[in-house]
Amino acid sequence: MTMDTLDHPSxxxxxxxxxxxxFARSKNADRLTRALVIIVTVVALIxxxxxxYWMIKSSFQxxxxxxxxxxxWIPRQLTFQAYxxxxxxxxxxxxxxxxxxxxxxAAVLSTLVGCSAAYVLARFRFPxxxxxxVMILATQLIxxxxxxxxxxxxxxxxxxxxxYTGIIIAYASFSLPFCxxxxxxxxxxxxxxxxxxxxxxxxxxxxxxxxxxxxxxxxPGLAAVTIFTFLNAWNDFLWASLLLNQGEMKTVQVxxxxxxxxxxxxxxxxxxxxxxxxxxxxxxxxxxFVQRWLVSGLTAGSVK
Amino acid sequence: MERKxxxxxxxxxxxxxxxxxxxxxxxxxxxxxxxxxxxDLLRIQEHGTxxxxxxxxxxxxxxDRFLRSIANTFLMTGLVVAIALVLGLVLxxxxxxxxxxxxxxxxxxxxxxxxxxxxxxAIWAWLLNADRSPINSALMDAGLxxxxxxxxxxxxxxxxxxxxxxxxxxxxxxxxxxxxxxxLLAGMQSIPRDLYExxxxxxxxxxxxxxxxxxxxLKPILGVLAMLLLxxxxxxxxxxxxxxxxxxxxxxxxxxxxxxxxxxxxxRFDLASAAGGMVLLITGVISVIYIRSQLRNEDKS
Numbered sequence: 163m164t165m166d167t168l169d170h171p172s173x174x175x176x177x178x179x180x181x182x183x184x185f186a187r188s189k190n191a192d193r194l195t196r197a198l199v200i201i202v203t204v205v206a207l208i209x210x211x212x213x214x215y216w217m218i219k220s221s222f223q224x225x226x227x228x229x230x231x232x233x234x235w236i237p238r239q240l241t242f243q244a245y246x247x248x249x250x251x252x253x254x255x256x257x258x259x260x261x262x263x264x265x266x267x268a269a270v271l272s273t274l275v276g277c278s279a280a281y282v283l284a285r286f287r288f289p290x291x292x293x294x295x296v297m298i299l300a301t302q303l304i305x306x307x308x309x310x311x312x313x314x315x316x317x318x319x320x321x322x323x324x325x326y327t328g329i330i331i332a333y334a335s336f337s338l339p340f341c342x343x344x345x346x347x348x349x350x351x352x353x354x355x356x357x358x359x360x361x362x363x364x365x366x367x368x369x370x371x372x373x374x375x376x377x378x379x380x381x382p383g384l385a386a387v388t389i390f391t392f393l394n395a396w397n398d399f400l401w402a403s404l405l406l407n408q409g410e411m412k413t414v415q416v417x418x419x420x421x422x423x424x425x426x427x428x429x430x431x432x433x434x435x436x437x438x439x440x441x442x443x444x445x446x447x448x449x450x451f452v453q454r455w456l457v458s459g460l461t462a463g464s465v466k
Numbered sequence: 467m468e469r470k471x472x473x474x475x476x477x478x479x480x481x482x483x484x485x486x487x488x489x490x491x492x493x494x495x496x497x498x499x500x501x502x503x504x505x506d507l508l509r510i511q512e513h514g515t516x517x518x519x520x521x522x523x524x525x526x527x528x529x530d531r532f533l534r535s536i537a538n539t540f541l542m543t544g545l546v547v548a549i550a551l552v553l554g555l556v557l558x559x560x561x562x563x564x565x566x567x568x569x570x571x572x573x574x575x576x577x578x579x580x581x582x583x584x585x586x587x588a589i590w591a592w593l594l595n596a597d598r599s600p601i602n603s604a605l606m607d608a609g610l611x612x613x614x615x616x617x618x619x620x621x622x623x624x625x626x627x628x629x630x631x632x633x634x635x636x637x638x639x640x641x642x643x644x645x646x647x648x649x650l651l652a653g654m655q656s657i658p659r660d661l662y663e664x665x666x667x668x669x670x671x672x673x674x675x676x677x678x679x680x681x682x683x684l685k686p687i688l689g690v691l692a693m694l695l696l697x698x699x700x701x702x703x704x705x706x707x708x709x710x711x712x713x714x715x716x717x718x719x720x721x722x723x724x725x726x727x728x729x730x731x732x733x734r735f736d737l738a739s740a741a742g743g744m745v746l747l748i749t750g751v752i753s754v755i756y757i758r759s760q761l762r763n764e765d766k767s
Contacts, residue, residue: 189671191671191672191673192671192672192673195671195672195673196672199556199559199560202553202556203556203557203560203571206553206556206557206575207571207574207575209636209640210574210575210577210578210640210643211574211577212593212601213581213586213589213590213593213640214577214581214589216589216592216593216600217585217589220592229598231597231598231603232603232607233598233599233600233603235600275481275482275485276482278478278479278481278482279478279479279481279482279483281478282474282475282478282479283479286471286475288471288472288475288476289472290476291475294479294482294483296757297483297486297487297491298482298483298486299757299760300753300757301486301490301491303697303749303753303756303757304490304491304494304746304749305697305698305700305701305722305742305745305746305749306701306703306722307701307703307721307722307725307726307741307742307745308494308497308498308701308742308743308745308746309489309490309493309494309496309497309742310497310725310726310729310742311497311500311729311735311738311739311742312492312493312494312496312497312500313489313493316493331485331489332489334485335485335486335488335489335490336489338482338485338486339486342482368470368471368474369474372478393580396582397582397583397584399582399583399584399704399708400703400704404730415582415584415585418584418585418588419584431592434588435589438585438588438589441582441584441585442580442581442582442585445580445581445582446580448580449576449579449580453573453576
């Protein structure tokens with residue numbers, strides 16, 4: 163490679179085909195690359211979509227059709243029965259409301275606490291700033307399992323096991339590093355400091371400059387971060403299974419486990435699939451809100 | 467004015483610091499502390515929690531099941547990082563390219579992002595169920611296999627590899643792929659277009675654009691992403707736990723699942739904490755490297 167490159171110093175960015183100067187050769191190579199990429203993409207899309215398709219398809223089939231051998235790739239008849247029946251077996255709407263409440267409260271709490279910290283960490287220099295930042299960001303890297311047991315005992319001894327309060331605070335704290343990371347990037351990139359400087363000169367206090375000027379113009383960023391943290395909490399299983407696993411208060415991720423009794427979830431499989439679809443829809447709606455923001459948000463926050 | 471500013475700053479970070487301490491750092495150190503005690507919930511009444519030094523670590527490190535789970539953790543995480551990054555790079559290019567219908571392709575690639583991991587694990591477990599698997603039936607129809615593959619229950623092994631291990635790994639890649647793709651796509655946005663045009667002028671092809679422009683410029687982001695995937699991968703719990711619970715015969719056991727089962731099936735919080743301590747040790751080393759590189763990036767910008 164080095165020898166070749168020395169021979170053609172002006173074209174050291176070309177590959178073998180390109181370097182020989184043949185325009186046609188380079189075109190051929192491109193065709194091959196494209197074909198490979200398309201094949202990989204098609205295979206990847208099948209891999210990505212198969213379970214989603216299977217879940218949706220099965221949720222509209224009867225138990226017998228789902229278990230047919232060989233499996234029906236295209237359902238022969240569609241029925242909404244599973245969606246009606248699932249509410250008789252588990253209180254799924256109640257579980258969904260629980261999840262919305264817990265994830266929503268945690269997202270709001272986490273964004274509020276996160277944006278105050280992110281703002282001063284983005285804007286000011288003060289003693290202890292670096293240690294605060296490192297502490298908050300490092301917490302994200304602690305694997306959940308290495309703090310699960312003490313948190314479980316602490317919440318138990320505070321009498322908050324199987325209460326909404328316990329899990330809301332827990333979720334808020336788990337999403338906090340992520341909030342601070344993204345919002346700090348957002349404040350640094352999207353809010354010119356002259357804005358609040360003008361307000362400060364006018365005699366505005368630091369807090370009201372933040373509350374009245376910075377927060378209102380940062381609403382898009384705040385909304386996106388809130389939705390991200392909502393999704394985090396919505397998708398969680400580990401903590402919900404530890405901290406909130408009894409009776410009607412369960413979140414939907416733990417609740418759909420009700421179907422799998424002895425011998426797996428075969429008996430109620432169509433209802434189980436319907437419940438899975440139902441548990442996915444709120445996440446899908448939230449995702450559609452943030453998907454435009456995804457790419458720019460990640461660049462602003464974590465990559466930088 | 468200066469004093470006021472300082473008070474304001476401290477008040478603003480205080481809630482975040484409190485949450486971080488109470489639910490992040492203190493539990494982590496408590497867990498480390500427990501790993502040096504005897505903390506057996508079944509015997510705590512008469513024994514209490516005496517200090518036993520490194521005894522718990524000695525116990526788990528002589529447990530074949532735990533040793534296997536360490537190997538599995540590394541193997542699965544390694545596979546997830548490598549395959550997700552390669553596949554992610556290809557799909558990020560597909561998401562960036564201009565063609566008709568690309569919005570649909572973009573959304574489809576992101577699908578796993580909004581499917582909750584529990585749901586994903588359960589659906590995949592059903593899809594990989596040996597007797598009813600549509601995958602088996604498709605492979606059978608294509609004449610590729612003669613008998614059903616027991617994706618999650620086959621206990622034959624080739625060295626450290628086994629079919630269940632690869633199956634669970636595939637689901638974990640499925641679950642993590644959209645994040646990788648979006649992260650890479652975000653990184654690719656910042657590569658100036660004229661660099662590609664320069665390759666065009668030199669007569670370079672698509673591969674040389676990737677090899678000489680995209681790859682070198684993405685290197686820092688690939689590094690950060692690999693670190694993140696390593697750290698989250700080593701601590702990964704949900705998909706392994708729901709799909710197989712570590713079985714068959716511990717072939718898909720990972721450190722987090724081992725730790726969870728010690729605590730909540732055998733009530734050995736001490737052994738669970740020690741296993742957690744091992745996870746922390748491994749991720750800690752990676753984290754230090756990661757934070758240092760982050761801080762270095764911070765200084766640059």
